[in-house]
Amino acid sequence: MNRTFAKVLSIVLHPVLMPGYALYFLLHFSTYFAYTTQPKEKLALYSIVFLNTLILPLAISYFLLKRGWIHSFEMEKKEERIIPFISNAILMLIAYYMMRKLMLPKIFDLLILGAAASVVLAVIINLKWKISIHMIGIGGIVGTFFGLSAFMLVDLRIPILFCLVLSGLLGSARLTLGAHQPLQIYAGFFLGFFCEYLILSI
Numbered sequence: 001m002n003r004t005f006a007k008v009l010s011i012v013l014h015p016v017l018m019p020g021y022a023l024y025f026l027l028h029f030s031t032y033f034a035y036t037t038q039p040k041e042k043l044a045l046y047s048i049v050f051l052n053t054l055i056l057p058l059a060i061s062y063f064l065l066k067r068g069w070i071h072s073f074e075m076e077k078k079e080e081r082i083i084p085f086i087s088n089a090i091l092m093l094i095a096y097y098m099m100r101k102l103m104l105p106k107i108f109d110l111l112i113l114g115a116a117a118s119v120v121l122a123v124i125i126n127l128k129w130k131i132s133i134h135m136i137g138i139g140g141i142v143g144t145f146f147g148l149s150a151f152m153l154v155d156l157r158i159p160i161l162f163c164l165v166l167s168g169l170l171g172s173a174r175l176t177l178g179a180h181q182p183l184q185i186y187a188g189f190f191l192g193f194f195c196e197y198l199i200l201s202i
Contacts, residue, residue, distance in 0.1 A: 006173035013170050015137030016088075019053040019115055022141050023108070031154055037105060044102055052095035053088075053115070060087050076179070078130040085123040085133075092116035107152075107200075114199035115140055118192050125191075132180045132188030138167050139192025146193070147200030 026033045027042055037045070061084055064070045070080040096112045118136050125131045142163045148154040171185045180188075 135188030143193035143196030
């Protein structure tokens, strides 16, 4: 794979963007939630998700970069990932709490809880081993779609197939860039997948 394409793919499919992608799909692409979620609920969901999974994590990473605690947004060394991972997990738990307080549809609570669980596990694993957070992110989306298909009888065969293709491309991109070993790629994907899938089975 071309390195430039691999870099672009890694940016477009960055893990901080995954919750937003999943939310947008569920609220707009002919799913049950697109028709049953009220406009005020959609606004609340977007506000909570983008604040806690995108804006604040990027702000924290920028602060750490300026302080010299991380050397790039890629966080190539596993030691650099500890503070961002912990802060991201806390922010996702806050998002979960906010959704519960606002009594938004339970499915969205569970999606954020699954993401938080995967980040918490990534923090623990990262202490010893550099697991792929990119693959955790896209694995989480695949696990979400599989879970919705299995437990809520939502027909998502085409989105699942599309995301599986993207997962393969993203895994290849991370290998091309020398960011991970193959086992770290597979481990990240399955961690993200099962955290979302199992949480949705509750």
